[in-house]
Amino acid sequence: MKKKVKLLVTFIMGLMLLAGCQSIGNFFKSTQEQFLGLNGTIRTFDENSQVIDKITGKSISIESDDRFDITDVNGNVSKESSVLDITVGGNQVIHVGSTLIFSENGLTDYMEKYADSVDIYSDNRSLPFVNRFFNEIKNNVSGESKLILVRSQTGTPLATYFGNRVSTFAPDGIPNTTYLLVDGKRLIIYRADFTIYDTDLLK
Template structure:
């Protein structure tokens, strides 16, 4: 009887962790470091015009530590990207790196967003609940990305979206339905999908 209870407890914990976005993100980082991710790299000018595009099967994104001010600062904005056995460096212009399987749904959300929400809530509790949902389940969200001057650039949407900090200044990592999106030097707004429906 006790062995059955232990088994059920372990099974419950395993199922709980399997649904945890933070665990998925940890394994995504592990996969990126040791196998690389199949991704497309796109850089844009300030008018959101595509400058270049590179697709690779084994991509790793890192901050180039060579350009840190000192050993403790970790302030380099230079990105070092390994593509298979080749390498590229980037700094300055807007960049989006999307894992294979993520679709840019820009045309679906090209209209200007005008939202009115009159629902009441308790802000401090809502903030705590949203933080926990980001870590464990993610939320249905739409990510509107703009160039540095505010020109619309790309849009991504998903049922389980969570935001994460990265080691690269002025960048954000997102886990969208199990796929990784890296956004560098872009303006963005992330909406709960329910706000737009």
């Protein structure tokens, strides 16, 4: 009996270690996206960092459209396609070029949430933007230790997310794209810059 209990405890501890590993979490999240899709929101942005469209749906999957891969004379892929083939609940969206952000349900874009109450585009240069933004909303953030700032390719802030466990991954076969795992939730950034800060640095 004691041996069975020890085996059970060892098994549970092993599962906990696996669950705590971001790489394992990313594998399962990618598998979920591939076979079941993820529930969340897709936004694209124009060159002035304004939102072009916003699609919220279920069973969302994002892949590279390999019809646009460039191949050499031997048929080997020399440059992978930057065209995104997006499925939203059985419907299709083809996207290329402009910045795109996908956030799984459970993630909050604090820049969007507090856009009406926080002076995001202040002319005051005495305090950097990230520090100022964090100081204005920190009472509304439940103790997360990481801040993710997503910026356009021209440097304009687009979105801000918070989390405790944040990891980045390069998706296989999708250029110009970064996959993040934020406390177990998927964040996908296409054609945009981003920085991850320890919030202790911003106080």
